[in-house]
Amino acid sequence: MPEPVDQPPRPATAGPLTCPRCGREDRVTGVGAAYLAAKAKLREETGTGEESKVTTREENSALAQALAPAPPEPAGTARSCTATLLLLGAVGTFIWGAIAGKWLSRDSAERWIPGPSGDGHVVVDPPLLHLAWISGAALALAVLLFVVEARITAKWRRRTLPGRGAADAVWSTAWYCARCGTVHFTGEPALTLQQFRTRVWSAGDYGDLARRHPAI
Known part of the structure; x- marks a missing residue:
């Protein structure tokens, strides 16, 4: 992921959705929404005819894992x-x-x-x-x-x-920009996914685990 360096100044009318790196908001969503959207649902079908069985399982993508609020079990x-x-x-x-x-x-x-x-x-x-x-x-x-x-x-x-x-x-108060691949909080500079993970996990008093589980 690109590092959030040389960020342009935010427009005076910029709202909370505006990415501080690219200055746009068309591909900015809440971290919670981006996290849920990044979860992949896999559909598996076994058997044929009347004995066919369809199962659906959820699998976290790399982005979903990077945005997770806690280390995986x-x-x-x-x-x-x-x-x-x-x-x-x-x-x-x-x-x-x-x-x-x-x-x-x-x-x-x-x-x-x-x-x-x-x-x-x-x-x-x-x-x-x-x-x-x-x-x-x-x-x-x-x-x-x-x-x-x-x-x-x-x-x-x-x-x-x-x-x-x-x-x-x-x-829950962070925003994710799909164009830049960065996360930001309102009025603050953009963060890499690893910086965001460390900040969130540190708030939960398990920030040391961020080094063992690096984000993408």
Whole structure:
């Protein structure tokens, strides 16, 4: 994005919509409106005929992410999916071991082995203890991943939620110029998207996160 340098003086009759960089207002909108307009809605259609299914999901564009009043919530999809798979594996391994190894009941593990002359003897199948270890390890790892995910999300909320009101109050008074790609507040010079992000997030007391999440 171009830096707001060498800005022309604002006309004496300039209103709040007038961009301090280009001196025009035909492509200036409120930051809130620009943010919502930048959110892309993707339409997906699967199947054919009567079995077809249409789903719509919302995806933030680069501009929407740059204008966001707060840092994005940590994406824990990979951790959650891995934990779910491990949990299912732990349950499946335990059930398999319980049926094949018969470790839940010693009597059910007894088998009659007939002999060649009609006699025979009883044998006891040993439990499949290695399956128990695999099941337990998978369960422990799944629980650990769920706990890590919960702690990361809780930390993010503690940092952002208390200051969101103050950040939104500053964010909602700004204007975005689509021609210059800059943001301004009434009567002030134009700001780059990164400068705007730092100002808004600092109002919410999480401005240090702006360096970790640079705007476009």
